[in-house]
Amino acid sequence: MRKSFRAASIATACALAGGALWGAGIATADTDSDTANSRTTEARSGNEPHNIGQLVGEIDAYYGITQGDDGVYRASADSDYAEDVADVLARAKRDIKRQAATHSGSGGDRPAIVLDIDDTVLLSIDYEKRTNYTYDNDTWNEYVERADRPAVFGVPQLIEYAEDHGVQVFFLTGLGEDKREAAVENLTKVGVTAELDAGHAFFKNKANPPSYLSDCATAEHWNCTTVQYKAGTRKHIESTGYDIIGSFGDQHSDLKGGYADKLYKLPNPTYFVE
Numbered sequence: 001m002r003k004s005f006r007a008a009s010i011a012t013a014c015a016l017a018g019g020a021l022w023g024a025g026i027a028t029a030d031t032d033s034d035t036a037n038s039r040t041t042e043a044r045s046g047n048e049p050h051n052i053g054q055l056v057g058e059i060d061a062y063y064g065i066t067q068g069d070d071g072v073y074r075a076s077a078d079s080d081y082a083e084d085v086a087d088v089l090a091r092a093k094r095d096i097k098r099q100a101a102t103h104s105g106s107g108g109d110r111p112a113i114v115l116d117i118d119d120t121v122l123l124s125i126d127y128e129k130r131t132n133y134t135y136d137n138d139t140w141n142e143y144v145e146r147a148d149r150p151a152v153f154g155v156p157q158l159i160e161y162a163e164d165h166g167v168q169v170f171f172l173t174g175l176g177e178d179k180r181e182a183a184v185e186n187l188t189k190v191g192v193t194a195e196l197d198a199g200h201a202f203f204k205n206k207a208n209p210p211s212y213l214s215d216c217a218t219a220e221h222w223n224c225t226t227v228q229y230k231a232g233t234r235k236h237i238e239s240t241g242y243d244i245i246g247s248f249g250d251q252h253s254d255l256k257g258g259y260a261d262k263l264y265k266l267p268n269p270t271y272f273v274e
Contacts, residue, residue, distance in 0.1 A: 056133060059269055063125055073129040074150065082153045084267045089154045092246055092264050093161055099245040099261070100165035112242040113162050114234055114260065115155070116249040117173040119268045122149040122186055128270045135271065144175065147182045151190035152266065159194050168242060169194035171201040172233050172254075174226060174273070179203065202233050212236040226273055231257025 064076025075081055096113070103111045115121055127143045143149075159169050171194075175183055180203050184196045194200065209217035209224075213232045216224035224232070230253070234244055238259055247260035250268035 059133065060129070062269065065125065065129055073126045075123060075125050075153070077153060081267060085153050085155075088264050088266055089158050092158060092248070092262075095246060095262055096162050096165055096167055100167055103243065103245075104166065109238070109241055109243040110168055111166070111245045112168040112170055112237065113246040113248065114170045114172050114237065114244055115159070115247075116230075116251070116254045117171055117175060117183055117187070119152065119250040119270075120248055120254070120266055121152055121155050121159075121171070121192065122183075122190065123152045124149060125270075133270050141179075144179050144186075145182045147186040147189065149186055149190075151192075156191040156193075159192055163194060167245065169200070170237055170242075170244075171196070172230055173201075173203055174229070175203055177203045177205040177207070204229060210236070212239075226251070226253040227257045230254055231259055234259035 062079065063081045064079030065073050066076060067073050096111075099111055103109075118124060124143070126149070127140065131139065162169055171187075173183065180198075180201070183203070184201065187196060206217070206222040208219060209222060212235070213224055213229065215232070216222075216228045230249075234247065234257070238244055244260040246262045246264060247255050248264045248266065249255050250266045251273045252265065253273050255263040255265060
């Protein structure tokens, strides 16, 4: 399950609905990995929490949510959310171009980027709005299986840009292995051109975990945290001859744990995953 901390964390996450989150060494809409400041997302102490009704309104406004004649809720391309995403991706493109040139002809490890899927490549705002920013495992699984989520603004183009510069693209998601077919179908629908086979798209396989996660997962017991799972997989990718020059995610837990030169945090005030 991907969103295990939604209900408990909405107040903390939504307090930053007007912009991206901060984290040391992580590029967001407000800071890059070279100049990241020390601001944190700690809850206010000794104050009444933000009114949840107002929070929902702020999130709706941040995404510029509209509902079409088909009943689907969509984010607006001219929203603050879209602008924040564009800022992160513009910075990433500059870094990719520079790093690709550095690696060219060096004879060393091949450059690569790693992207989370949920709300990093595929936007789930229709589900969030329909559930009033809450989570139910059954309805979430049904939503993913429909394979009709739109792309996060500009991310398929970023992927194509990376490929055009000789950078290998990998996907690393908290979605279970049973969601591979639907996710791959959805990624293809939104124009992702990168390789999507099992060697390039990593899904959480609790029933048969890979040997490189043996420190925290066996066929009998899956004990990996999100950070252990994702960092361990990035370590595995690098062991196969790649230098991960950029890691992209909408959660800090997507990015922690090392094995990436630069980190890119996309905004997501709708839920929090440790």
